[in-house]
Amino acid sequence: AQSVTQLGSHVSVSEGALVLLRCNYSSSVPPYLFWYVQYPNQGLQLLLKYTSAATLVKGINGFEAEFKKSETSFHLTKPSAHMSDAAEYFCAVSDRAGGTSYGKLTFGQGTILTVHP
Amino acid sequence: EAGVAQSPRYKIIEKRQSVAFWCNPISGHATLYWYQQILGQGPKLLIQFQNNGVVDDSQLPKDRFSAERLKGVDSTLKIQPAKLEDSAVYLCASSLNFQVPGELFFGEGSRLTVL
Numbered sequence: 204a205q206s207v208t209q210l211g212s213h214v215s216v217s218e219g220a221l222v223l224l225r226c227n228y229s230s231s232v233p234p235y236l237f238w239y240v241q242y243p244n245q246g247l248q249l250l251l252k253y254t255s256a257a258t259l260v261k262g263i264n265g266f267e268a269e270f271k272k273s274e275t276s277f278h279l280t281k282p283s284a285h286m287s288d289a290a291e292y293f294c295a296v297s298d299r300a301g302g303t304s305y306g307k308l309t310f311g312q313g314t315i316l317t318v319h320p
Numbered sequence: 321e322a323g324v325a326q327s328p329r330y331k332i333i334e335k336r337q338s339v340a341f342w343c344n345p346i347s348g349h350a351t352l353y354w355y356q357q358i359l360g361q362g363p364k365l366l367i368q369f370q371n372n373g374v375v376d377d378s379q380l381p382k383d384r385f386s387a388e389r390l391k392g393v394d395s396t397l398k399i400q401p402a403k404l405e406d407s408a409v410y411l412c413a414s415s416l417n418f419q420v421p422g423e424l425f426f427g428e429g430s431r432l433t434v435l
Contacts, residue, residue: 212360244428246324246411246413246426246427246428246429247363247411247424247426248426249411249424252423257360277429279418293362293363295362306351306368306375306393307365307368307376308354308424309365310362310363310364311362312360312361312362313360313361313362
C-alpha cells in the first residue's frame with residue numbers, strides 16, 4: 204500500500220525565513236503526490252500537486268515542491284515565511300492509473316508550522 | 321461556487337449512542353469521500369462513492385459505521401453505537417471524478433466527541 208512519511212510533527216521558523224517541510228513516499232512506481240494545508244477549524248485545501256513530468260511544482264501562496272525520484276521525496280518549500288502561513292500541512296499520495304489506490308489519497312501525519320515574528 | 325457543506329459542525333454524545341453526519345458536495349462532483357481525522361493524525365479514508373455507488377469501503381468499520389449516497393448527491397454517515405475511540409473530526413470531500421487525478425475539495429468537518 205502507498206504511504207507517506209512526514210519528518211517532523213512541528214516546525215518553527217521566524218517570519219521571513221525559509222520554510223522546509225519534508226515528505227517521503229514509499230512506492231516502486233512514481234505516484235501522484237499532493238500537499239494540502241489545514242487552517243484551524245477549517246477543511247483541507249490543496250496547495251500543489253505532482254501528476255506530470257515537471258518535477259518542480261509551484262503552488263498557491265508562494266509554495267513549491269520538488270519531486271525527487273532518487274530520494275523518494277516531495278519536500279515543500281517557501282523562500283520567505285509569513286505569519287499567515289501558520290497552519291498544519293499534509294503530504295498525500297495516490298497511485299497512478301492501474302494502481303490499487305488510484306483515485307484515493309493517503310495522507311501523512313501532518314506537520315504543524317509555527318511562524319514567529 | 322458553493323463549497324462542500326457539512327452538518328452539524330460539533331456533536332457531543334455518550335458512548336453507545338448514535339450520531340449522523342450530513343454532507344452536500346459541490347454541484348456536479350461525482351465522487352464523494354468521507355475521511356476520519358483523529359487528533360494528531362492525518363485524515364484516513366472511510367468510504368468513497370462514485371455517484372451513488374461505493375468504490376471503496378475497505379476501511380469502514382461496518383459493524384458500527386454506515387454511509388449512503390442514495391441519489392448520487394448528498395450523503396449521510398452514521399455511527400451506531402459510538403465508542404470512545406470514534407472521537408474525531410469527520411471530513412467530507414468531493415471531486416469531479418476520481419479517475420482524473422485532481423483536487424479534492426473538503427468541507428469544514430464535523431467534530432465528534434464521545435464521552
